[in-house]
Amino acid sequence: MYVYDEFDRAFLAERVADFRDQVERRLSGALTEDEFKPLRLMNGVYLQLHAYMLRVAIPYGTLSSDQLRRMAHVARVYDRGYGHFTTRQNIQFNWIKLEDLPQAMADLGEVGVHGIQTSGNCIRNVTTDQWAGATPEEFDDPRIWAEILRQYSTFHPEFTYLPRKFKIAITAAPKDRAATKVHDVGLRLHRNEDGELGFEVLVGGGLGRTPFVGKSIRPFLPVRDILSYIEAIMRVYNQFGRRDNIYKARIKILVHEIGAEAFAEAVEAEWANIRDGALQLTDEIIDDIRARFLYPDFAAVEDQPAEMTAALEDPRFATWYRNSVHRHKVPGYSIVTISLKPVGAPPGDATADQMDVVADLADAYAFHEIRVGHEQNLCLPNVAQKDLPELWRQLDAAGLATPNVNHVSDIIACPGLDYCALANARAIPVAQEISKRFADLDRSRSIGRLHVNISGCINACGHHHVGHIGILGVEKNGQEFYQITLGGRADEHAQLGTLLGPAVSYDQVPGLIEDIVDAYLELRASPKELFVDTVHRLGVEPFKERVYATH
Structure with missing residues (x-):
């Protein structure tokens, strides 16, 4: 878990105060809906078919139990008792009244959660692998780099009004659980032949009206250069991306029209001017961000304990275990995926009561941590194997033990x-x-x-x-x-x-x-x-x- 400091908390409090004033002016008629629109979008507020919708960012898909519990509170008090988890590691509340939005945001801000840059033509929530920090496959914890990019991109003065929205995804494992190739920028963390850590950089991926798979423009970029290289990409896009046609404004259209090779050349030329400047990451900066992530104090526990052997005799538990439990990098621990796709229910929805249950289970069995995945499911990344039988029983009682992960009904x-x-x-x-x-x-x-x-x-x-x-x-x-x-x-x-x-x-x-x-x-x-x-x-x-x- 990343530990936010006093600066982060003060920043969110000021943001909520500004938005509260904007809402009051909209309700009084001092602002028209057209005037209010760009202000609300900067805070993740959309006007949907029936009501306003609040989209809340879950940076790199990581939640504390307290944060999830607060989301349950918002769903229960200000919405209709549930939230919807999205493919980009956000949660959406679909029925909050406009007059209640500032207080809902204030409640979320108290635990370090907000809707900033979940909408608008800016760099959106940076997403990554929901198994980050737990899977034995990865070369490094990609959340470290996602957090660096989050801090760099939030309210970046040059990239607040891009030609169109901009999405970045990072993976650090051979198995890509972050869909990096269908993002504006995809970053694949790996090591080169000399053992150095760096990124393969892909650009121009995206779906929508004109879908494309991203193109690799740099096979290996040293990690210290990630901010300057992203800056170079953004500058090229900001300068040459189309603003005359909303349907042709995404970076994927620019890459397609001029070609990946020409785009890469433009980026390299821009990067040459800034690569050795202030954006180059030092070991001290990287170490500071890395130190702000608190990792579980894993106790030495038995791998495949007796509790597991006995529990696997129950066919229902055995089915769930085979489907929903995955290998952890620490012996004796597992990664647990929680399906939000029970048969006949809306995919990705979780009730306030279910969110509270998951938060309580994270406190009891998973070091207070929850993840949100691209597939609209939840994950407990650090569970001792001996606790899996009891965890399953409680998930089952809450309707959260459907063993259909990656099956046809996991839609x-x-x-x-x-x-x-x-x-x-x-x-x-x-x-x-x-x-x-x-x-x-x-x-x-x-x-x-x-x-x-x-x-x-x-x-x-x-x-x-x-x-x-x-x-x-x-x-x-x-x-x-x-x-x-x-x-x-x-x-x-x-x-x-x-x-x-x-x-x-x-x-x-x-x-x-x-x-x-x-x-x-x-x-x-x-x-x-x-x-x-x-x-x-x-x-x-x-x-x-x-x-x-x-x-």
Whole structure:
């Protein structure tokens, strides 16, 4: 956990005071909605389909139990009793009244949580691997570098009004759990042949109306140069990014139009002027940030203890353990993923009571720490194996032990037309119905790893382009239709999905997904071949032939 200081707390208090004054002026009529819009967006406040929505940043996906408990308080007191976790490690409250927003922000600010730079044309919340600091795969804790970038980017005077929003993701493990290749900038932390720590830098990734996978412009950048190199990227984008057309303003369009090589040359030229300046990180700066992260004082505990051996005789616990528990870098400990995708429920939602339960369990078993993942699930990164049986029992009692992580019912979905003013179609009800169709755990296990992503409009907040099965809601003559893509992926082998065929109506989607899965079970080379690998081997035509023959 990163430990915030008095400067951080005073900064947030001043920000809340400013926003309270702005809200009072809006309520009194002194500010019109158009005048209020840029002020609220700087604090993560959107005007959605039915109400204002507050988006709160969870920097690099790390929460303390006190912070999660305070989010539960906000959901309970100011909202409708729940919050929605997003694909970019934020939480959204969809029903807060405008007059209550300043006090909700003040309550969150007391525990170091805010909505700053979760909206607007600025550098957004920097995201990373939810297993950071715990997985044995990683080269370093990527949160250190995410925090450095957070401090650098917050209210950066030159990059507060970029051509468009800007998103950075970092991974430090060979397995990419942060979807770095579909961000404006993706940073892959690794070591070179001499053992030096540095970043591969990717630019121009992104989804939405015009999706692209990021291009590598520098295979290895020493860690001390990360701020100056990001600064160079931002300057090139700020100067040459288009401002005449909102649909062509993202950095991915600039990289695509001039080419990755030309973009890299422009960045290198800009970087040459600043690389040895004030932005170069010293060991003292890096060590200071690293020292502000408090790590658990791991006790020496038994690996695979007797408690685990006995508990695994219970088939329900054994199923959850195989699905939701992962290896930790410290013997005797585990990483636990908590599914927020119970069958028939909105993906990514957690009630205030559930948030309180998770906070209490983090206090009891996980050193007071919780993580939020790209897949809209939660994670307890540091749990002693001996505590897993009791942790499971309490999660199960709270409806939080669904063992469907990475299965077909572990669906990523945006809020869609139920909340969003931009959406063309519903996403949540589609996800709910699909999860019901695949509620049988034995069937899900036989299918294996399969990611379904749903977006309610072309803005792609559900990342449908990189779902193994992607579902995009579109509007046709006032009715909801859905396009289906196959073969996308957001990991280290990121790839955009291929359109399967004509869009289908709302009521046809669940059955069509079942048909796709049934076709996969017939077409796969063996039970070990994953859905996405079958699609890559055969293409979409064999699926198209089977699926559209029945629709």
